[in-house]
Amino acid sequence: MSDADGKALFDRKDEVLSLFRRGAEFMKEVVAENERLRNGLNQVRTRQNEAAQVDTEWEKLRVELLERIHGLETEKQDVLERLRAVEEENRQFANRYVEVEEENNNLANLYVASYQLHSTLDLSEVLKIIIEIVINLVGAEVFAVYVLDESSRSLEPVACEGEELSAFPHVSLGSGIVGHSVESGETACAEVTHSGDLAKPIVCIPLRVEDRPIGAIAITSLLAQKEGFTPLDHELFTLLAGHAATAIFAAQLHSQSERKLNTIQGFIDLLTK
Amino acid sequence: MDRYRILIVEDSPTMRQLLVFALKRLKGADIVEAQDGMDGLRKVTSDHFDLALVDINMPVMDGLKLISLIRDEDNLCEMPIVVITTEGAKEDRERALALGANEYLTKPIQANKVLSVAKGLLKIG
Numbered sequence: 001m002s003d004a005d006g007k008a009l010f011d012r013k014d015e016v017l018s019l020f021r022r023g024a025e026f027m028k029e030v031v032a033e034n035e036r037l038r039n040g041l042n043q044v045r046t047r048q049n050e051a052a053q054v055d056t057e058w059e060k061l062r063v064e065l066l067e068r069i070h071g072l073e074t075e076k077q078d079v080l081e082r083l084r085a086v087e088e089e090n091r092q093f094a095n096r097y098v099e100v101e102e103e104n105n106n107l108a109n110l111y112v113a114s115y116q117l118h119s120t121l122d123l124s125e126v127l128k129i130i131i132e133i134v135i136n137l138v139g140a141e142v143f144a145v146y147v148l149d150e151s152s153r154s155l156e157p158v159a160c161e162g163e164e165l166s167a168f169p170h171v172s173l174g175s176g177i178v179g180h181s182v183e184s185g186e187t188a189c190a191e192v193t194h195s196g197d198l199a200k201p202i203v204c205i206p207l208r209v210e211d212r213p214i215g216a217i218a219i220t221s222l223l224a225q226k227e228g229f230t231p232l233d234h235e236l237f238t239l240l241a242g243h244a245a246t247a248i249f250a251a252q253l254h255s256q257s258e259r260k261l262n263t264i265q266g267f268i269d270l271l272t273k
Numbered sequence: 274m275d276r277y278r279i280l281i282v283e284d285s286p287t288m289r290q291l292l293v294f295a296l297k298r299l300k301g302a303d304i305v306e307a308q309d310g311m312d313g314l315r316k317v318t319s320d321h322f323d324l325a326l327v328d329i330n331m332p333v334m335d336g337l338k339l340i341s342l343i344r345d346e347d348n349l350c351e352m353p354i355v356v357i358t359t360e361g362a363k364e365d366r367e368r369a370l371a372l373g374a375n376e377y378l379t380k381p382i383q384a385n386k387v388l389s390v391a392k393g394l395l396k397i398g
């Protein structure tokens with residue numbers, strides 16, 4: 001046997017010894033605990049025996065135990081009631097959490113829609129954003145955006161989805177679902193998901209800046225998986241009615257001012273050359 | 274804290290912003306946006322991502338083509354992909370899943386639905 005092997009064997013012996021020592025200590029502890037419990041049990045037995053021999057002591061012990069049982073029963077009832085109250089509170093919190101989550105989602109949709117609508121002054125970009133919002137957030141499949149032509153007082157389709165732009169009718173202000181909705185400023189909304197007639201949309205959102213009509217969004221049909229309108233859709237209609245109108249109006253004004261600026265600049269250049 | 278890299282491939286800025294909004298609620302999420310399939314492919318092959326959200330109808334390269342190219346890459350075949358699209362027909366769903374998408378969500382989407390699907394695929398408790 002080499003020195004290294006001898007040392008390893010020696011170490012193993014120490015380990016085994018230490019294991020035995022720990023076992024012995026544990027055994028001592030167990031014996032002491034056993035002794036303590038035996039004493040406790042003996043005391044209880046002695047008390048019961050004494051009580052059994054003396055009637056008054058027995059009665060006293062019985063009353064004492066009955067009171068204790070009654071006290072514990074009452075305590076148990078209190079705890080159960082508190083548990084029920086806490087469970088009810090938890091249910092209310094869970095419901096509230098779901099409501100807050102839903103509200104949060106709705107606000108996120110509304111925030112994104114309004115943020116995007118006011119992110120540009122280019123009319124074609126604004127129309128593209130309106131189209132994106134109506135497809136992605138509302139879930140519409142066929143729809144058109146109309147803009148009011150001030151000179152002819154008619155609503156012209158300027159952007160659409162799901163059909164050719166030429167398929168959408170030109171509408172006189174005040175006539176039909178779209179014309180009437182724009183004139184009155186009230187959103188028209190039917191409880192169906194599809195209309196076969198582009199002149200009779202299921203939803204018409206009038207776009208107005210204060211009392212001035214700007215145009216409309218007319219939805220003819222929803223995506224197949226969209227089964228109906230939710231409260232969020234109605235919130236989006238309201239948001240679009242105001243914000244899309246403002247965005248279109250601002251883009252139109254910007255485009256006009258750009259044109260005027262170019263004309264004036266042209267004159268100035270002519271005069272100064 | 275665990276970090277998750279998520280790629281959103283979507284041509285609509287409105288949808289991208291909405292998805293970023295939803296996924297920002299994941300602690301440790303690092304979100305990268307791509308505006309079409311080609312942009313998405315470039316990003317997904319040059320960097321590591323734990324999850325990709327892909328639209329179907331996009332210019333330059335559509336989402337289905339992107340998914341099949343991703344699944345052809347040896348190191349990307351395990352990356353979870355969620356399709357988010359307006360196409361709600363059963364056959365569209367089956368085609369996307371057959372190409373290797375893990376989940377198929379139809380628009381209009383709810384932010385909390387996207388969040389719960391992302392958590393499931395990223396195995397976040």
